[in-house]
Amino acid sequence: MEVILAESLGFCYGVKRAIKIARESASADGTACTLGPIIHNPQMVAQLAEEGIGKVDDLSELDAGRIIIRSHGVGPNIYESAEEKGLELVDATCPHVRRAQMAAHELAEEGYRVVIIGEKRHPEVKSIVEWSGDQAVVVETEEEAEALGSIGRLGVVAQTTFSGEKFKSIIAILLDKSNDVRILRTICNATDQRQTAALSLAGEVDLMLVIGGKNSANTTRLAQLCAMKCQTYHIETAAELQDEWFDKINKIGITAGASTPDWVIKEVYQKCKNKT
Template sequence: MKISVAKNAGFCMGVQRAVEMALNASHRYPPPIYTFGPLIHNPQVLGLLAEKGISVLDGIPEKGSGTVLIRAHGVPPDTKARLEKAGFNVIDATCPRVIKVQAIIQKHAGEGYASIILGDRDHPEVAGLLGYAGDNGHVVGSIHELEALETFDKAIIVAQTTQNTLLFDSVKAWAQKNHPHYKVFETICGSTEQRQSETQRLAEGVDAMIVVGGRESGNTKRLVEIVRETGKPACHIETENDLDMEILKSAEHIGITAGASTPNWIIKRIYRIIESLPFEGDEGWKRRFLPFQRFALATNAYIAVGAGALCYACAVLQEVRNPFPYILISALYILSMHTLNNLTGLKEARYNNPDMAAFFEAHKVNMILLALVSGGTGLFVAASMGILPFVLLFIMTLLGLSYNLKLVPESIQNARFRSIRDIPGSKTVLISLAWGVVTALFPILAATGAITWATIPTVAWAVGTVFVRTAFFEILDMQGDQIVGKNTIPILLGKKPTLALLRLTLLFLFVIMFLSVVSGILPGLALGLLLCPIYLSVVISFHRRAYIRPGVWLEFLTESQFLLAGLITLIWSIGFRH
């Protein structure tokens, strides 16, 4: 069974911007925080906003306090003025593309034009646009209603930004034929057009479509109509609980699209669930391999093996003799720390990694035991090797455990950061450093009590590789992280700058490994390990081109870079080492 996901599925620019502004407002301004009407037509997101203290204001009271956010649809100008007059701090999150339509109407209304708006009369965006038309605004929903209007000396025609493009095309043709003096403006948002045409193309090439989005969302309902017009079955769902297996079970190729108010993490959840459902006649090796992958990723077993493999490569690069105890310690330390991290981050995982969250919630006690036993065993093995390995690992364990602890007491007021995790971007940096220390620095220090020239590029390579992997996962989790208020590097820098930073880091790793071999600091193995940054950049680029969607496979392939490093080292040790 194959799954294709529309590139334009999910939040459009305007909705993304409005959600970000609402979340920022909840951090910046004192409560109460309201949105004027539901921020988007998505009950799951509204539930999350309510959890963050952002509620919905349905009318304008005479006196009010707090902050009110105007949503992406916009409002009539007098509504904004009335909110301010009532005493609210008003934040305008009207989408810039809607503002453009408002400005066209306002300008022409001032010049005596009638405004004809093609749209849904009850839609808030249309109500807002009408407010700019003065007393000569008219809403039509069809050619029939258009024909029923009087003839104007001067008129403009605009469309609600999410209107059906085919209907607007027929309106333009009608105006050209009957009233060529009417001015027609192309106001349908590009993202709506792309979403609709991509949905049509996708539906034509698959056996069944899943359309994800709120039941009340107009643009989602339009996507369902478009799918049905192609003759393919459409399953309109808000969450995974609405999946209709009768429609899907016999499909060999399923398409997924989503409305403009559907967050990425819901699309990701649906993808992950469909990816792992048993389908008729689906007996391929990929399907049989999937339960193993899910288990290995959810339990952190795969990442622990990866840490061991990375440690093996780093130890051989630095010519550490008998690396096995360090491989074991690295695997146990990473298993323990990642498991503890997952246990304390279950709230975020609910959105970003539902597989893992469900697994941890179902086996909480076992996972706590796993973290304690693996951490304790690592310390025991280190102690059996001598005082220095034990002290090093003990300090690293304490640092790992202190990440979530409140280090600044509540009695100290106005402290910006109370724990290390509050520092923006700290998670990515600390995870990378911890991996670098345990897999690259610890083996040489514990074995010889000193470092060599080879340690510098080796640690840089281990830290850089883990940094890219961690920041890449954070890019995939951006929306979920924003909702729970996490300050990751992609949230801090933005998606594109973070991707540029990852590319630069991979290039840096490539150069530093190459130069270290040329200058004789590292053995020839480092040339073979250049394959790892190349492999990781191919995985990232395949994801960017939508060949691999966020799901079990993407996670598995990304984590596999460490095993690749271990495998290259093994081959080199057997065949090329002198």
């Protein structure tokens, strides 16, 4: 049995950076909390907790100390509240997310009606809505784009982890909604690279293992794409592997979401290799 890793997988630049910032910030005096899980990976969140990096879900849980903003970013009200409460804010927002937030903010300031192509419930998308002054509309599907009426000045940004193909297809519909359209394709390369590599590998193997948090949108998307090509399992750790998956399998492909730590990928790889 052959085990092949996707050419591009695992931690992206923004996640590596956020974890480094969190660790540096905690090592300054041993105390720091992230606002929400720093990334959508329970194993990494648990490891950071062991290193003294805690988590709060709301600023009301903190009266003093240091709060770390995760790579998904937050809306302007969090910066204001942290300042009012006298908290020290450490900003680990991924620069690509920051770019999408600022694009929405500037488009709104310039009088554009902002449409965000992305998943309504994703924290990053919620933060972009807030940076638009809460005026942006979120469109997730072609049907939702069709349902929009005509718009005077239309400004479009994307969730950084949105599918490039789906973005294109929704844009084709939005172009008919306005004669004054500005499009900022704020999808980050990490997502495109992981999706392209995963799809290509899934076309070559009998079975794909997609590793990452079950709460990670980009990992779930990788699993959906791979499932279009071959039998696919979305797992968080090597402990979930089941012997019967490997019956009559010659080639296994492995990929992992942008928030999956290297050590989790290595464990899965090693366990698969041991079966060969």
